[in-house]
Amino acid sequence: MPDIFLLKAIAKTIILPPTGLLLIILVGLFLVHRFPRTGRAIAIIATVYLLALSTPFASYQLMHFLDTSPPLDLNEARHAQAIVILGGGIRNNALEYGGDTLGRLTLERVRYGARVAKNTGLPVLVAGGSVLGGETEAKLMREALENEFGIKVRWSEDKSRNTRENAAFSAAILAKENIRQVVLVTHSFDMPRAKAEFITAGLPVIAAPTGILNGTLEWPSDYLPGIGGLQASYYVCYELLAKLVMRMSLFQ
Structure with missing residues (x-):
């Protein structure tokens, strides 16, 4: 099947x-x-x-x-008990890395999650399994955070294959630690759905979106078709x- x-x-x-x-x-x-x-x-x-x-x-x-989520308010973030960073895809068989590595979206989330962790001191959970085979997102995210950004990862959720499972499995892990609210790191376009899934899973979140558009459209090329x-x-x-x-x- x-x-x-x-x-x-x-x-x-x-x-x-x-x-x-x-x-x-x-x-x-x-x-x-x-x-x-x-x-x-x-x-x-x-x-x-x-x-x-x-x-x-x-x-x-x-x-x-x-x-239209605003950037994270660090003062509000300090009321949370952990940071959850969601995976957003990997690059399979990246030759320059000798194997699988983080995709662009995941790397952007990891980088911003590392920034939030350094500014708040909160422990980190990375979430993401493997949809089409290869390394899990969580494993690659942990390696990047610890080896490249100097951020210790406390929990890895590596079984999920979509946002709903991200939320359910992460909530189950954090419930054992009596964690009741988290800072959620994902892209701005993904935040409404991800936030709703985590709330449904019983875990309130403080949104920490990355990739927020600033609305500046001042070049003629902004009105012309392009890959971006x-x-x-x-x-x-x-x-x-x-x-x-x-x-x-x-x-x-």
């Missing part, structure tokens, strides 16, 4: 931009011969959406719609899709 998480990864790739919109464009072009007006309309609309999502302007508007804008839009679309799936599961 196929692994459900592998199927989800494949579905995510097919549905989200750019692949999803490119497939719609191909469908439109395929229909042009039999239904010229309909086929052209489908292809043109999908192309316009793809170009729009590729602009920093559009990705910023989407990010702002998804989350498309990547940011991809993350937002992923979160919106995940929130939709989460809501549907609540009604089952």
Whole structure:
């Protein structure tokens, strides 16, 4: 039986931009011969959406719609009892590292989590298993924090394969330590859903988002399509899709 998480990864790739919109464009072009007006309309609309999502302007508007969390208040953070850093993917078989290493999103979270840990003195839990094989995110995060940032990791949650499991398994580990509130480190676009999952798991959090957009759009290139804008839009679309799936599961 196929692994459900592998199927989800494949579905995510097919549905989200750019692949999803490119497939719609191909469908439109395929229909042009039999239904010229309909086929052209489908292809043109999908192309316009793809170009729009590729602009920093559009990705910023989407990010702002998804989350407006302010930067962490260190004074508030000191009321928590631990820091939880969520994994965000790994690079498999990174040749320059001689094996698996942290992906960009995870590295950004680890770096910011290390900063928060140094400023608060709170103990750290890293959370993330392995979705498609290879090293677990938690193991790689621990190694980076301890060997590169000088931050001791007290707990590793290395069984989870999605945000819901991140929250449930982390809450179970911390409950044994009588920890009732944590600082949660993840990206701004991921914070609303992650925060909701941790609250559902019975663990209140103080949000510590990284990757917060400052809203500065002052260059002509901010209104032109580019890979940076498309990547940011991809993350937002992923979160919106995940929130939709989460809501549907609540009604089952």
